[in-house]
Amino acid sequence: MKHDSTPAFPTTDVMSTHTNVGAPCWVSLTSHDVRATEEFYTAVLGWEWRKVKLGEHFRIAMADGVPVAGIAAVATMWQMAVAWTPYFAVRSADEAVGRVQERGGTTAVGPISLPPGRAALLADRDGATFGVWEGELPSDWETWRRAASAFIRLHTRDAFDAAIFYGEVLDWASAPPGCCEINYEGEEVVMRMRGEVVARIESGALGAAPDPSIRPHWQVHFTVGDVAACARAAVTHGGSVLSEGAEEAVLRDPDGAQFTVTSRRAR
Numbered sequence: 427m428k429h430d431s432t433p434a435f436p437t438t439d440v441m442s443t444h445t446n447v448g449a450p451c452w453v454s455l456t457s458h459d460v461r462a463t464e465e466f467y468t469a470v471l472g473w474e475w476r477k478v479k480l481g482e483h484f485r486i487a488m489a490d491g492v493p494v495a496g497i498a499a500v501a502t503m504w505q506m507a508v509a510w511t512p513y514f515a516v517r518s519a520d521e522a523v524g525r526v527q528e529r530g531g532t533t534a535v536g537p538i539s540l541p542p543g544r545a546a547l548l549a550d551r552d553g554a555t556f557g558v559w560e561g562e563l564p565s566d567w568e569t570w571r572r573a574a575s576a577f578i579r580l581h582t583r584d585a586f587d588a589a590i591f592y593g594e595v596l597d598w599a600s601a602p603p604g605c606c607e608i609n610y611e612g613e614e615v616v617m618r619m620r621g622e623v624v625a626r627i628e629s630g631a632l633g634a635a636p637d638p639s640i641r642p643h644w645q646v647h648f649t650v651g652d653v654a655a656c657a658r659a660a661v662t663h664g665g666s667v668l669s670e671g672a673e674e675a676v677l678r679d680p681d682g683a684q685f686t687v688t689s690r691r692a693r
Contacts, residue, residue, distance in 0.1 A: 446606070446620075447515055447516065447596070447597050447606075448514060448596035448606045449514065449606055449624055450513070450578050450624055451513055451514060451570070452559060452570075453494075453495045453511065453578075454495065454497070454510070454511050455497050455498070455510050455511075455683055456497075456499075456508050456509055456683070457497050457498065457681055457683070458508065459499060459681070460484075460485055460497055462664070463680075466660075466663045466665060466679050467679070469659045469660075469662070470656050470677070471489075471648060474488045475487060478496075484499070492572075508679075508682050508683045509555065509684075510645075510683055511547070511557055512557070512644050513545065513558060514557070514559070515558075515560075516560050516596065516597075519536065519537035519559070523546050523558070529591055530591075531548055531551050533548055534547045534549065535547040543559055543562055544559075544560045545559050545560075546558050550582075550642070551591060552583050553641065553642050553643075554581075554582060554588075554642040555643070556644055576647060576649070577626075577647050578624070579626045579627070579644070579647060580627040580645075581628060581630065581643055582627060582628070582629065584629055585613065585614060586610070586629075588615070589627055592627075593608060606618065606619050607619070614626055614627065615628075645686055646686070647685070647688045648685065648687050649687075649689070649690050650687045650688070651689075653670070653673065653675050653687050653688070654675075656687040657670050657675045657687070660677045665677055665678055672689070673689040674686060675687050
């Protein structure tokens with residue numbers, strides 16, 4: 427992996443100790459230009475921004491006063507790819523890293539200390555990048571979910587094989603309270619937390635494909651009120667539309683980071 431990403435987590439707020447083990451708990455974006463990135467996502471998703479203790483290269487996106495995502499403007503400095511990365515809550519970052527390595531995955535960064543927690547950037551055995559976070563969260567999980575309106579989808583070679591990998595790493599469908607529920611629905615694996623869909627896994631990605639958009643990867647989705655308006659704003663502010671339908675559009679920001687906007691009706 428050519429990543430060396432420090433996730434931008436808020437470090438100045440009163441943090442919540444409530445953790446839903448194995449669930450997505452944060453999304454972070456690497457960028458070349460923090461100001462241009464701020465302007466783009468403000469126009470497309472309506473976010474506001476705040477500086478954090480990590481320094482000038484980092485920003486936190488706010489929606490209705492709630493921290494919802496981080497930007498680390500370090501892609502040029504560290505010669506790394508720009509991308510959205512989901513982070514999953516774990517009890518122990520060290521244990522999660524060990525489990526990933528035992529099962530054929532790889533570690534790019536960490537675990538590293540980012541008070542009030544610890545993080546690691548990893549890849550599964552098919553090369554899809556994800557992170558883990560041990561510690562307090564920016565706000566309680568339900569508040570983050572409502573404000574961020576984000577869910578994630580893994581496009582991978584074999585959904586069932588991937589579900590086993592992530593289940594063993596992240597304690598999905600395990601006995602302890604607070605863990606995620608996994609269901610096999612047709613050709614797709616669906617992960618729910620308290621009955622709400624928070625992640626999906628689908629087969630079909632090609633490991634050796636020259637196009638990175640069809641190689642195994644986690645795609646971050648943001649639910650919005652008007653998909654067409656988001657697509658227009660993306661183009662107006664230097665991004666592009668990779669595909670667009672009535673209920674969903676795949677967009678690319680000016681740096682090349684890909685994400686999806688999904689209609690709340692389709693969510």
